[in-house]
Amino acid sequence: MNTIDHRALVAQGRFETPLGGMLAAATARGIAGLWFDGQRHHPGALDVPSDSTQRWIAQLREELWAYFRGASMRFATPLDLAGSDFQRSVWQALLSVPAGETPTYGALARSLGRADAVRAVAAAVGRNPVSIVVPCHRIVGQNGSLTGYAGGLDRKAALLRLEGARAGLQRPLELAA
Template identity: 60%
Template sequence: MTAPRLPALVAQARAETPLGPIVLAATSHGLAGLWFDGQAHHPGPLAAPEDATQPFIAQALAELGAYWRDGRTRFRTPIDAHGTPFQQRVWHALRGIAPGRTTTYGTLAAALGHPSAARAVAAAVGRNPLAIVVPCHRVVGRDGALTGYAGGLGRKRTLLALEAAAEAA
């Protein structure tokens, strides 16, 4: 499966996080990407000017700062992630998983009306272009095992632990 073409980007920015550097990208309609360096499906160099003050990027950076302080943060930054209609449905469903909670690929597939499509859901989850903001890290294997994460299982483990600690507090 090939990655969808990126939309016309108006800005990008690099930022440091506790889990390593990230790149954020925005269109005129919302945040289009947030990738860790070295992440699977990273689009590579982006054709957009560096501008951390672009409104969608600035909002996402502020919300990320709050997230690192308190893993209960829900992201409100408008998003403009481009993918297939099925990927869009999966990514929308991911945004409904509350911080500190997890679900399985099968449960997500059933909620989308495709109970036998767990593998297709997993593929769409893996192509999520908005790490953390669209919380694909909250999806686990049917036995609760930490499976695939484009940013690496160590990051997935850390994100889930941050959220669990915030929920317990």
């Protein structure tokens, strides 16, 4: 299932981050997508104007810079996520996982009252259309292993290091010029 309604998009913008380029897509209501270049489920070229000054894209860019500097782990940019009711419930649950915590897919499924649906929960986590902001990178395998990040395991590890989950302290990443 495609988790973005291309017809509702009003703007797109590109960001360079310490972990590579990212593409953001916005509707009139909020951010609908944020993907790393080369990420699994990346939508490819979007037939929507490039506008880095669009209000949600500009706000997200500032929040991402603060995140990568280690100044803030919070995002206030409104989201406009398209997906099934089940996917949206999983993504909503991800928003409640604090920086520095790494629950398992099983724990996430149990928190949703769906302990028997770990694979379905994991699939929804993997289809998260808004990397970093909806923190799917914080979910780990049953034994604590880093598994299943559409943006790549190297990026997942870097995001967790930044958030202090593995090392016990926060380390800002170098910002790309």
